[in-house]
Amino acid sequence: MTVLQAIVLGIVQGLAEFLPISSSAHLILVPWFLGWSPSGLAFDLALHAGTLIAVTIYFWRDLIHLAVEGLTKGTRTPTGKLAWGIVLGTVPGAIFGYLMEDVVEAVFRQSVLSIAILLAAVGFILYLADRLGPKRRSLEEIRVVDVIWIGLAQALAVIPGVSRSGATITAALALGLKREAAAKVSFLLGWPIILGGALLVIPDADPSMFTPAFFAGVAAAAVSGYAVIAMLLQYLQRGTYLVFAGYRGIVAAFAIILLLVRGM
Template identity: 50%
Template sequence: MDIIHAAVLGILQGLTEILPISSSAHLILVPWLLGWPESGLTFDVGLHVGTLLALCVYFRRDIAYLTSDAVTGLREGFGSQTSRLPFFIIAGTVPAAIVGKTLEKPIEEFFRGSPTLIAVLLIAFGLLLALSDTIGSKRWRMDRVDLRCALLIGLAQCLALIPGVSRSGITITAALFLGFTRDTAARFSFLLSLPIVAGAGILKMGELARNGIPAGELAPLLVGITTSAVSGYLGVVLLLKLVQRYSLYPFVWYRLLAGGAVLAYLFAR
């Protein structure tokens, strides 16, 4: 992989992993449309590390508070909602971790050769996001998150393994249907994704450590980490500003246009 490909895919990963528009769909469809080769394990590690860095830097205070609250809960009991929240987040990651460990590779192999289905899912889950943003009551904030909500949103996160769904998109959708505000839905989505993104990165780094970095891939790896981290951070800023002031419809329209454009291209061929 050359530096330009690495930079483009890094920017794509950073933005699309954060925004509710499906990173896996873009990382499959864009190289397919441009005729680029598959990125390989080394670059996958770089993309995951970059995204994790972006999330950890932006939510560093939240992570510090959650860690402190977890320690307080273990020492003094779980009498407050804040002391329980870190464990709700952990519980919410369990379903996706189990499903991801067992089904990630078969799902990826199946959908990688089906751009039509990916385009349809971009549209379908975009419409579902629009429905949740329209009919959700948007009453509850983070202090109303309980174990039931965390598990329901965590179960929804399992669908993110399917290209075209989007991890942030499906968890925000689930949170909106449960009555949370847009800002709370987005923030909880990001906090819920941290253990999953970290776990995926650690597993892939383990594979990379066993196989080693192939000759000539160190530079693209560093470019991928840097570009995905920077674009991921900007993606978090953009999404949280939009949900605080406006709505999620810009992402809905993007999903409809992107999915429609891919279907039109396939039909024209």
């Protein structure tokens, strides 16, 4: 993999991790579209280190506040409820990811058609949640059980095409959260799961993988991820998620058309 390819994939990871469009799907589809060799699961997980850096830097005050409130006040405050909800809501994703890793690698990561179908299907569900969800509740009104439900949705994100942020934001909207609150809880709930994904590469890390391309990809993911978080939260003060639902449908259609053209 060249440095340029790594930077491109790092930017893709940073953009798609926090937008509800599926980073895992894009890290498979972009090399496939461009005729590059697949980056591989290990490199994809390494790029999560970049997005972990981004979300940690952006939300470091929130993360410290969550830890302090959760440990000292339990669920007696809104922040404490969110903190314990994140702890409990992370469990389904961790378990599902551990149990399904081999299945996902063998089945879903090898099928462009299944990725395209899931992109379109989850995009349609996101569209419905954005249009029909009441969007009245702020982050201060969230309950522990709400975050657990959102965490259950996050567990499905191990499957390429579903999208971690897409699943969590959709679930949050369905539970009545405002658009900006849905995004913020998605980002915060994603911090421990992204950390876990990055740590997965450590036991199997080969020193030869730490090349200039590796570090360029991680840096690109960190910079683009930070920028996307800031821009999305600002955009959602007035904008909707419908543009992302539409984008998912367009990418899905393009992938299917390309499959047919290539006879695959």
